[in-house]
Amino acid sequence: MALVTHQGQCHCGVVRFEFDEEAHLVAWDCDCSICSMKRNTRIIIPASRFRLLQGQDALSCYQFGTKTAQHLFCKTCGICPFYRPRSKPDGYAVTLHCITSPTVAGMEVKQIGGSEWEAAMAASGTDGSVR
Ligand SMILES: [Zn+2]
Numbered sequence: 001m002a003l004v005t006h007q008g009q010c011h012c013g014v015v016r017f018e019f020d021e022e023a024h025l026v027a028w029d030c031d032c033s034i035c036s037m038k039r040n041t042r043i044i045i046p047a048s049r050f051r052l053l054q055g056q057d058a059l060s061c062y063q064f065g066t067k068t069a070q071h072l073f074c075k076t077c078g079i080c081p082f083y084r085p086r087s088k089p090d091g092y093a094v095t096l097h098c099i100t101s102p103t104v105a106g107m108e109v110k111q112i113g114g115s116e117w118e119a120a121m122a123a124s125g126t127d128g129s130v131r
Contacts, residue, residue, distance in 0.1 A: 003049070007101040008094065010074035010081045015055030017082060019045050019094055023105035027096045032114030034064070034071065041109060042093040044085060050092040087121065 003020040021043060029041045055074070062071040069086040073079060081098035085091065096107070113120040 004103050005101075006094075006099050006103045007053075008081055008098040009100055010055070010058075010077050010079040010098065012074060012077035012079075014058040014076055015074045015079075015081055016053040017055075017094075018051050018053060018101075019092070020049040021045055023103060025096070025104055025107040027107055027109045028112045029109050030112045030114040035114060038080065040080070041096045042082075042085075043096060044088055044091060044093050046088075046091050050082070050094070 001022060004023045005018050005020055007016070007018045009016045025043050027041050027043050030036075034040070058074050058076060059072045060075045062073065063069065066086065068089055070084040070089075071080060072083045074081070079098065080095055082092050082094045085093040096109075
C-alpha cells in the first residue's frame with residue numbers, strides 16, 4: 001500500500017494539516033445527530049499519520065453525549081477540518097472536503113448509520129473506525 005501526503009485546511013486557512021493515506025480514499029458519511037447537521041464525510045486515520053502544521057491555538061472543541069469524540073473547529077471560520085472521533089479516540093477523522101492538495105486520485109464514500117451506534121459498528125465490518 002503506497003501512501004501519499006495529503007494536505008488540508010480550514011476555510012480561513014489558520015488551521016493547516018497534512019496526513020499520509022492512499023491516493024484513493026475511503027470516506028464515511030454518517031447520519032448521527034452532529035454529522036447530519038454538518039454534512040460530515042470523513043476519512044479515519046491513525047494518529048501516527050497525522051500532522052498539524054499550524055493553528056493549534058485557533059482550535060476550539062465541542063463535546064456532547066459520551067464526550068468521547070473531540071469535535072474540533074476553527075474559532076475564526078467555524079470549520080471542522082479534522083477531529084478526534086468517538087470510534088477511534090486515539091486517531092483522527094479528516095473532513096473529506098477540507099483536503100486542498102491535488103493528491104486525491106479517487107474516493108469511495110460509504111454510508112454509516114451512526115444514529116443507531118451499536119448496530120452501525122457491528123455492521124460496518126471495521127474496527128469501528130467510522131465516527
Ligand atoms: Zn479557520
